Amino acid sequence: MHIADGLLPAQVCLGGYGITGLLLHQSLRRIDRRPNPKAEVPKASLLTAAFFVASSLYIPLPPTSVHLVLNGLVGVILADYAFPAILIGLLFQALVFGHGGLTTLGINGVIMGVPALLASGIFRYRPAGVAREPIAGSQPRPFTLGLFAFCAGAVGVGLSALFFFGIVLATLPLDMATHTERRILYGLLLAHGPLMVLEGIFTLLVVLFLHRVKPSLLPPPARRVAPAAPLQETP
């Protein structure tokens, strides 16, 4: 789902850089508002490297095998750092494997990064008390946590596919009627349905694993329940 150099007109590439620049600026502003913005840079960087490595996993999806995109999971775990992390991942993919390119880094950033931000938002707005350790006495509910993780993972890859095919079909002069292009787009998206389910299930499984083993890796929900009063010891 990476657009290669030369395929798109320069105006689209520059537009992609413009949108990416704005989103990056917003992400960096949110990071700068933190008490010590540099403290989390090593964590975000190593997790970016880990995601890059993990995305090389191939999963059999009969009759073929697919590799995971993981942009939804990146959004879920890295939150504010997700967009810079996606851009860095795309840069390395262009340098190492030749997927994507330098002129299309901006538009590829939009294709992969915007869905990651949306996935991050979906996961952040899960009901309070279902992530991390039990908060204020409410027990964690893995089902709700898993449901939000599934949605985040599936939306991540589904929206990326929609952006990718939409941009390619809109910019290449294929001389097709609008309804034909729309049909092709729907067909391609339908073909990505199993991928969305797979990516959603994988994100769900990883999030539940982290919830069990290392809950501090999951970002807290946006709305937390008020902490309960400490229990008074009876004499």
Added chain:
Amino acid sequence: MTRSPCHSPSHGLDLATPHAHLNSPLHRWDPSHKILGILALIFAFALVQDLRLVPPMMAISATYYGLSQLPLSLWWQRLRYPGLFMGGVVFLLPWVSGSTVVAQWGSLTLYQEGLTLALVIVGRFISILTLGLVLLGTSPFLTTVKALRSLGLPSILADMILLTYRYLYDLDAMFHTMQQAMGLRGYGWRSSHLPQESPIQPWGQRLQQLANLAGTLLIRSYEQSDRVYQAMGLRGYSLPQAPRPFPIPPTPSHSLGLILTLAIVLIFVITDWILVQ
């Protein structure tokens, strides 16, 4: 981190720039000027829409590549994989796009407009890829990032690029060791790793194992990052830093290179605009 190819993991994750220490005019060019000049040229090439500009565009990128003294084998190696993908995409264009018929075989019709567009796209792709290789292959990666930092790349982004680059190989090696260990214990996807007596695991169970593997990698990298941050803190990492100019001041020949490249950019942009009009 520049790791020698012999230490690179087996599956080809290779970011090292082994030709970065040659002594060509492109290698000697000031990295900040090189980034500005070549990126401008790359975007000027991305603007090209007229087929008549494709031969000069390819000749210019070939000249830059020749001046860089990078081996042709490297160019071929980098072109091969994305070229296959690009070939698949542009192969369709001459058959579906356009109205002027060039040739017809039964229901297959070759259109002139589609053919022209496919040739322009291939020309742009090869030229941009060649220039990208010149840009990144003639300086060590760290030098390129430092030059980008001096050009105003935000410090958080520059630090993240360098740290990701530094730990990419380590995590890749760790991940493959973990995968191998999983395989030896009878888990994983590849049946060649499974002992003969291993029962065939259901698909869901295997997916769960892979998710656990990815989760473990994330946890390990997270824990490693704590140690990395402490070590970086001891070296004064959290102190505020202003962007510094690149350590080597550009000489007049560096500026001449930039001026020449920008002149080519201008000629291309104006010519393409005139031809399209």
